[in-house]
Amino acid sequence: MRTYAAIFALFLAAAAGRGGLRADGGEQPGVLPALKPEAFDRAAAAHLLNRAGFGGTPEEIEKLHALGLERAIENLLDPAGTDPLPPFQPTVSEPLDGRSLAGLSKEERQKKNRERRMADQRQLQELRAWWMRRMTLTSRPLEEKMALFWHGHFATSQREVQNSYHMFLQNRTLRTHALGSFKRLVLEIAQDPAMLRYLNNNRNVKSAPNENFARELLELFTLGIGNYSEQDIKEAARALTGWTLRGNEFFFAQRQHDSGEKSFLGRKGDFDGKDIMDIVFEQPAAASFIVRKLFVFFAHDDPPPEAIEALARAFRSSGFELRPVLRRLFTSAEFYSARSRGTRIKSPVELVVGTLKLLKIDPGDAPACAAAAGQMGQEIFLPPNVKGWEGGRAWVSTSTLSDRYRFVRPLLAVESPPGRPRAARTGEKARPERKPTVERSTVQKPDVEEPSEKKDATEKPAPSEDENDKAEKKKRARLLDGAARRMPHWDPQRVSQEILGERAASLRAEEAVERAAAHFLVVPLSAETRGELTAAYGKGSERNRLAELILGITSTPEYQVH
Amino acid sequence: MMHSMLDRRDFLRLGLAGVSVAGTYPLFLGKTAAAARQDGDPDDDRILVVLQLSGGNDGLSTVVPYADPAYGRARERLRVAEGDVLRIDGRVGLHPNWKDLKKVFDDGRMAIIQGVSYPNPTRSHFQAMDIWHAGDRDMVREGTGWLGRAVDSTCGNKPDPLLAVNLGKAVPRALIGKVSQPASFGGGGGFGARGKRDRDGDAGDDASPEMKASRPLGQIDFLQRVAIDGRRSAAVIQKATQSYRPSADYPAGNRLAADLRAVAGLIAGKLPTRVYYVSLGGFDTHANQRGTHDNLMRVVSTGVSAFLADLSAQGLLDRVLVLAFSEFGRRVKENASGGTDHGVAAPMFLIGGKVAGGLHGEHPSLTELAGGDLAMKVDFRQVYATVLDGWLGIDSGKILGAKRDPLPLLQGKRGRVRAF
Numbered sequence: 001m002r003t004y005a006a007i008f009a010l011f012l013a014a015a016a017g018r019g020g021l022r023a024d025g026g027e028q029p030g031v032l033p034a035l036k037p038e039a040f041d042r043a044a045a046a047h048l049l050n051r052a053g054f055g056g057t058p059e060e061i062e063k064l065h066a067l068g069l070e071r072a073i074e075n076l077l078d079p080a081g082t083d084p085l086p087p088f089q090p091t092v093s094e095p096l097d098g099r100s101l102a103g104l105s106k107e108e109r110q111k112k113n114r115e116r117r118m119a120d121q122r123q124l125q126e127l128r129a130w131w132m133r134r135m136t137l138t139s140r141p142l143e144e145k146m147a148l149f150w151h152g153h154f155a156t157s158q159r160e161v162q163n164s165y166h167m168f169l170q171n172r173t174l175r176t177h178a179l180g181s182f183k184r185l186v187l188e189i190a191q192d193p194a195m196l197r198y199l200n201n202n203r204n205v206k207s208a209p210n211e212n213f214a215r216e217l218l219e220l221f222t223l224g225i226g227n228y229s230e231q232d233i234k235e236a237a238r239a240l241t242g243w244t245l246r247g248n249e250f251f252f253a254q255r256q257h258d259s260g261e262k263s264f265l266g267r268k269g270d271f272d273g274k275d276i277m278d279i280v281f282e283q284p285a286a287a288s289f290i291v292r293k294l295f296v297f298f299a300h301d302d303p304p305p306e307a308i309e310a311l312a313r314a315f316r317s318s319g320f321e322l323r324p325v326l327r328r329l330f331t332s333a334e335f336y337s338a339r340s341r342g343t344r345i346k347s348p349v350e351l352v353v354g355t356l357k358l359l360k361i362d363p364g365d366a367p368a369c370a371a372a373a374g375q376m377g378q379e380i381f382l383p384p385n386v387k388g389w390e391g392g393r394a395w396v397s398t399s400t401l402s403d404r405y406r407f408v409r410p411l412l413a414v415e416s417p418p419g420r421p422r423a424a425r426t427g428e429k430a431r432p433e434r435k436p437t438v439e440r441s442t443v444q445k446p447d448v449e450e451p452s453e454k455k456d457a458t459e460k461p462a463p464s465e466d467e468n469d470k471a472e473k474k475k476r477a478r479l480l481d482g483a484a485r486r487m488p489h490w491d492p493q494r495v496s497q498e499i500l501g502e503r504a505a506s507l508r509a510e511e512a513v514e515r516a517a518a519h520f521l522v523v524p525l526s527a528e529t530r531g532e533l534t535a536a537y538g539k540g541s542e543r544n545r546l547a548e549l550i551l552g553i554t555s556t557p558e559y560q561v562h
Numbered sequence: 563m564m565h566s567m568l569d570r571r572d573f574l575r576l577g578l579a580g581v582s583v584a585g586t587y588p589l590f591l592g593k594t595a596a597a598a599r600q601d602g603d604p605d606d607d608r609i610l611v612v613l614q615l616s617g618g619n620d621g622l623s624t625v626v627p628y629a630d631p632a633y634g635r636a637r638e639r640l641r642v643a644e645g646d647v648l649r650i651d652g653r654v655g656l657h658p659n660w661k662d663l664k665k666v667f668d669d670g671r672m673a674i675i676q677g678v679s680y681p682n683p684t685r686s687h688f689q690a691m692d693i694w695h696a697g698d699r700d701m702v703r704e705g706t707g708w709l710g711r712a713v714d715s716t717c718g719n720k721p722d723p724l725l726a727v728n729l730g731k732a733v734p735r736a737l738i739g740k741v742s743q744p745a746s747f748g749g750g751g752g753f754g755a756r757g758k759r760d761r762d763g764d765a766g767d768d769a770s771p772e773m774k775a776s777r778p779l780g781q782i783d784f785l786q787r788v789a790i791d792g793r794r795s796a797a798v799i800q801k802a803t804q805s806y807r808p809s810a811d812y813p814a815g816n817r818l819a820a821d822l823r824a825v826a827g828l829i830a831g832k833l834p835t836r837v838y839y840v841s842l843g844g845f846d847t848h849a850n851q852r853g854t855h856d857n858l859m860r861v862v863s864t865g866v867s868a869f870l871a872d873l874s875a876q877g878l879l880d881r882v883l884v885l886a887f888s889e890f891g892r893r894v895k896e897n898a899s900g901g902t903d904h905g906v907a908a909p910m911f912l913i914g915g916k917v918a919g920g921l922h923g924e925h926p927s928l929t930e931l932a933g934g935d936l937a938m939k940v941d942f943r944q945v946y947a948t949v950l951d952g953w954l955g956i957d958s959g960k961i962l963g964a965k966r967d968p969l970p971l972l973q974g975k976r977g978r979v980r981a982f
Contacts, residue, residue, distance in 0.1 A: 200848050200899060208898025212848050219686055343781055377731045387688055397733050397746035398792030557785030
């Protein structure tokens with residue numbers, strides 16, 4: 001019976017999917033009206049690319065705009081061809097088992113374990129760098145954005161998992177199912193090695209059930225608080241007993257499974273984990289919970305109830321397929337409304353990746369970019385807890401705002417004033433021969449960032465931060481080889497061309513500022529800041545005035561939102 | 563125009579041009595806050611340091627009911643051996659790694675409130691933490707926190723962001739008010755850390771949820787505000803912590819100790835701050851609890867006692883009150899993974915120079931449980947009220963939405979803790 005329903009749902013989804021602007025599953029269009037196609041202007045295309053992806057240069061935005069609303073969205077939901085970027089190649093995957101340790105002395109075993117741990121940490125750094133690069137360069141931005149969303153939703157941390165290969169496997173699973181069936185994704189995650197360990201379901205056995213995963217499955221992953229009872233959690237935990245891992249794979253330990261009758265959300269039966277999930281998806285909350293989260297992630301944090309209802313209905317009638325819901329969302333007028341534009345604070349990953357894209361920087365395998373996002377409060381593969389990242393204004397404190405303002409500096413290889421270690425732990429300095437040095441002007445201009453000549457006692461860096469930086473650097477140096485320590489750097493000529501155009505040298509200050517603002521911002525620059533930047537550009541030397549302008553524009557409140 | 567340019571560039575050079583930024587620091591703000599308090603008011607210089615233990619600290623392993631046979635039965639693998647417990651009386655004692663805090667207790671500087679919780683408790687980390695932060699379940703939706711509202715009430719429309727300082731990146735909801743927002747710095751030992759990061763001292767991540775409060779400000783205004791607050795606070799804080807030489811030895815490789823050392827520096831630096839918020843994570847011990855929890859106990863004990871010794875040596879201890887709490891305790895019966903699951907009632911701690919030291923309230927019964935958990939003896943809102951009224955001199959009724967009977971936890975206040 002279930003298979004027929006599934007096939008029918010697929011048919012419905014396919015039929016609706018071809019509709020594009022036509023409401024899915026027979027919805028009344030009035031409830032969540034679509035944007036009029038002619039309203040899809042450059043700004044709307046930029047908004048779509050910023051939210052559904054990681055933004056792009058004016059050229060990339062124009063390409064999307066030229067497709068028109070419908071095709072632009074299809075392009076994001078179902079990008080043609082495969083991504084040219086290579087998949088991650090794990091080198092450390094097999095667990096250290098008894099055999100490889102047999103016959104060794106205690107010291108030798110300890111040494112092997114230590115080496116293994118270090119190799120594992122190194123691989124995690126590589127994985128982080130790989131993902132940041134992928135997000136920056138991919139031709140499938142919505143897929144990566146959704147993978148990032150799922151990473152925050154099914155939050156799992158290396159801190160507890162202690163296995164970078166499993167973190168890689170989970171990331172791959174999230175990407176594979178990023179835009180597909182949510183039901184399928186939930187099942188995959190329930191059987192995912194990293195998750196099994198993170199929420200201890202690998203220890204959930206008949207004789208002593210462990211509720212950790214069952215609780216979060218209901219509370220955080222599918223239904224939300226208020227839609228189940230503590231007893232339901234207990235029963236779900238029983239149904240999930242025996243779901244564990246062996247090596248790098250899911251393994252069902254039959255003998256550890258409680259096959260007795262359970263009472264779950266009003267249903268009775270000898271349920272196993274899959275049954276529990278089926279019952280979960282029968283609940284009304286199953287559609288609205290995720291849909292609401294998606295709305296808040298992509299649009300704004302005050303969704304109109306009718307919008308959630310419409311999206312939830314679409315989600316359910318499509319059999320919990322994600323593409324139809326996202327299509328509906330990205331087509332809706334609400335998504336492009338004033339409430340949605342320029343009102344979302346970029347997450348650290350979005351901020352870093354977006355900036356790399358705007359500066360046309362390929363981060364390569366440098367760990368610095370992931371580290372920068374981590375410094376600002378979002379360490380990928382290391383979410384603070386199973387709820388992931390709160391987002392929104394929680395990204396901004398006096399501490400993180402200063403990091404957000406300063407992280408662009410090393411990308412532009414602007415010389416730090418002497419006596420102070422690298423600002424924020426965004427990575428090591430670029431090697432001298434590659435760095436375009438900033439001219440050390442002796443003119444006393446407070447608006448140009450330059451090494452101060454003053455002997456000021458307070459200029460000495462806090463000794464504690466110095467020690468911290470040193471400890472961090474040593475740790476990183478131990479883990480990485482020389483190649484990975486490279487700092488990604490910009491190509492000033494290319495960026496100048498991109499932002500200022502051919503006649504960059506002869507541009508008036510006002511025009512240069514205007515172009516930079518158009519390149520980097522989605523909200524208008526405040527008059528005060530515009531004035532400051534114009535004055536600074538007019539007085540700066542040709543060599544470093546673009547860098548200063550970019551630094552100036554990216555260290556504004558306006559640059560924090562999209 | 564020049565003035566603001568200076569501000570922004572200097573903000574980018576955080577910590578460098580201390581002089582110029584400090585020069586623009588509006589001293590009047592600090593004075594306004596001082597003017598709000600009466601001269602000679604004993605509450606004038608009182609400071610509250612909140613220590614949040616995130617994840618659900620196992621109260622039974624902290625304040626151990628070693629003499630109760632039910633304890634040994636419930637905690638076959640996890641029990642703290644009777645010989646190891648640091649005895650307080652014939653019934654309970656402290657975790658063996660709390661040697662230093664036991665001395666603090668013996669000196670009469672620690673009040674242990676037993677069996678703390680609230681009606682209809684939740685076992686969700688996030689809901690529970692929200693309730694503790696908001697100060698009341700009904701206030702959760704509203705978006706502000708008990709200390710944020712407290713700061714609001716003392717400073718009218720122009721709150722000094724330095725009245726509440728958070729050691730950490732994200733802002734805990736407890737400090738968010740309708741008007742006020744705290745200054746946030748460092749945290750996790752990153753501010754004033756000494757020595758290399760010791761893996762053993764790495765007690766795990768902060769599991770506390772940070773709620774975004776609903777605010778009337780638009781995003782740009784909000785960001786501007788944080789930027790300005792940051793600029794103003796940064797120089798002051800940097801200066802205070804850079805030049806600080808503590809009067810006690812803080813344990814190396816201990817992130818909590820490093821944070822408390824920074825707090826001591828700010829207190830000694832005579833900041834107008836009245837509330838500090840420090841967090842330590844890693845308490846959610848569903849598996850392999852023994853090693854993790856023992857370590858956390860050591861981190862807390864050595865860190866907090868060093869902080870107290872430092873303050874005491876400078877004659878500051880009488881002005882400081884440390885409030886330590888966790889969002890819930892853990893279940894009585896251990897699970898099969900060598901750990902424990904989320905529970906309910908647990909002890910709360912008030913530590914400082916003016917505390918009415920000793921054990922307060924009754925230890926919850928280990929046999930007459932509520933849904934498998936320790937039953938509540940004391941409502942945490944009463945502890946909050948005691949701190950607000952009795953220590954900070956702020957009307958708790960307004961802050962917590964209801965008048966609550968205070969508890970005799972502070973010196974000079976009489977009465978008994980009547981258990982629930």
